[in-house]
Structures are given as C-alpha cells and as structure tokens.
Amino acid sequence: MIHIRSPREVEKIRRSCRIVAETLQLVADKIKPGVTLIELDTAAEAYIRRQKAEPGFKGLYGYPATLCISIEDEVVHGIPDDTPLEEGQIVAIDVGARKEGYYGDHARTFAVGQVDEPRRQLLTRTRECLDRGVQAARAGGNVGDIGYAVQQHAESAGYGVVRELVGHGVGTRLHEEPQIPNFGRPGFGALLREGMCLGMEPMINIGVRAV
Known part of the structure; x- marks a missing residue:
C-alpha cells in the first residue's frame, strides 16, 4: 500500500531525516585511516539517542547495528566490526532513525583520505544520479521516470x-511501497502524488551492474 502523508x-x-543527516555529518567528520567501523557505529548510535530517537536499523530484521557500512566493492548492508578504514578506500554509510513513530533514512559514500581518479569520478557521478532522480520525482509522473533518469545518467558514462536492490517509500515503517528502482522506463510504474515520501538510493558500479 502506498501512503499519502499529511x-x-x-x-x-522530515525531523527524523534531519537527525540522520546530522548523524551522517558527525560520522563523516570521523572518517580517516585507522578508524574502525564499530567506532563509527558507536558514535552514530550515541548521537541518535541524544536526539531522543531510536536507531532505525538496529533490531530490524535481526540487524545488529545502527549503521550499514560497506567498503569498496560491497554494495550495501555491511555490518560494522573492528575493521579499520584504509587510505584510498571509499566507504558507503547508511543510517536510519525513528522518532515519534516516523522514520528517516539516508546514505552517503565517502572517500577515506585521498582516493584515485576512478573512485572520485564514481562518487561524483553517483551524486549526479541522485540529483537527476530527485528532479524527475514530480507529482503526476511515474516511478519509472525516476529510475530512467538515474539509469541514463549512469550508463551514459x-x-x-x-x-x-532499490529505493523505497518511508514513513511509519522503514521500508514502504513503492519500490524505487534505479532503472526503468518513463511513464511506467506507480503514479507519483503529492504527500508521498520516497527514499532514492542510487547504487552505481564501475563497469558492471552485478552485486
């Protein structure tokens, strides 16, 4: 069921989304070679709880942590452990929070120190794909418009x-309808209406689309 929110x-x-955006900024400030994934996770959970919110992922579907942290060629859902970050890596961090019964969900990919040109270009193009998807999300359009915009900008490069793996609606549950694929055909898929709250999650690989 697709929810139209008041x-x-x-x-x-939006308040929950602000919390996760602030959490990601806090984590971003700590990213450097030698920092372990569990250190980032611990800092993120502490911040979320200080905001009188709950970690959105922890305990959901049995997931044990606050963050999903994926290094290099891991796509998503990496579980934080005592692995240290290394110079030149890219690291994707996904975080959710629940406050007053409503979820926020946000992910970004960061450079650890200085990264090479292929990684830098991947980060830039993926951010551009997100921007294209957001621009395509208009009331009266379709979910396929979003996926098409993301896919064309990624594959053209x-x-x-x-x-x-896809994006999704967000609200009183972390994962709600509709699914938001990063590929599609314009004019196809669920109708976009004012009041829908969507999480777009472009997942872009160098060279191949396989997970």
Missing part, C-alpha cells in the same frame, strides 16, 4: 546500475 506526518518524517 503535512503533519511529512514534518515528522559507462557505469553499471545495480538491479537487485
């Missing part, structure tokens, strides 16, 4: 678009 509900979701 202005009051949208504001609650030679990147692969992951098919197995």
Whole structure:
C-alpha cells in the first residue's frame, strides 16, 4: 500500500531525516585511516539517542547495528566490526532513525583520505544520479521516470546500475511501497502524488551492474 502523508506526518518524517543527516555529518567528520567501523557505529548510535530517537536499523530484521557500512566493492548492508578504514578506500554509510513513530533514512559514500581518479569520478557521478532522480520525482509522473533518469545518467558514462536492490517509500515503517528502482522506463510504474515520501538510493558500479 502506498501512503499519502499529511503535512503533519511529512514534518515528522522530515525531523527524523534531519537527525540522520546530522548523524551522517558527525560520522563523516570521523572518517580517516585507522578508524574502525564499530567506532563509527558507536558514535552514530550515541548521537541518535541524544536526539531522543531510536536507531532505525538496529533490531530490524535481526540487524545488529545502527549503521550499514560497506567498503569498496560491497554494495550495501555491511555490518560494522573492528575493521579499520584504509587510505584510498571509499566507504558507503547508511543510517536510519525513528522518532515519534516516523522514520528517516539516508546514505552517503565517502572517500577515506585521498582516493584515485576512478573512485572520485564514481562518487561524483553517483551524486549526479541522485540529483537527476530527485528532479524527475514530480507529482503526476511515474516511478519509472525516476529510475530512467538515474539509469541514463549512469550508463551514459559507462557505469553499471545495480538491479537487485532499490529505493523505497518511508514513513511509519522503514521500508514502504513503492519500490524505487534505479532503472526503468518513463511513464511506467506507480503514479507519483503529492504527500508521498520516497527514499532514492542510487547504487552505481564501475563497469558492471552485478552485486
């Protein structure tokens, strides 16, 4: 079921989204060679709880941590442990929070120190893909418009678009309808309506689309 949220509900979701955005910024400031994944996770959980919110991922589907941290060629859902970050890596960090019954969900990929040109270009193109997807999300359009915009911008530069994992709606549950693939055809898929709250998650690979 696709939910159309009231202005009051949208504001609650926005508050949770601000918490996860602030959490990611806190984590970003700690990213450097030698820092372990569990150190980042511990800092993120402490911050979320200071905001009188709950980690959105911890305990959901049995997941044991606050963050999903994926290094290099891991796509998503990496579990934080005592692995240290290394110079030149890229690291994707996904975080959710729940406050007053509503979720926020946000992910970014960061450079650890200085990265090489292929990694830098991947980060830039993926951010551009997200921007294209956001621009395509208009009331009266379709979910396929979003996926098409992301896919075209990625594949036109030679990147692969992951098919197995997608974005989603967000609200009183972390994962709600509709699914938001990063590929698609314009004019196809669920109708986009004002009041829908969507999480777009472009997952872009160098060269191939396989996970």
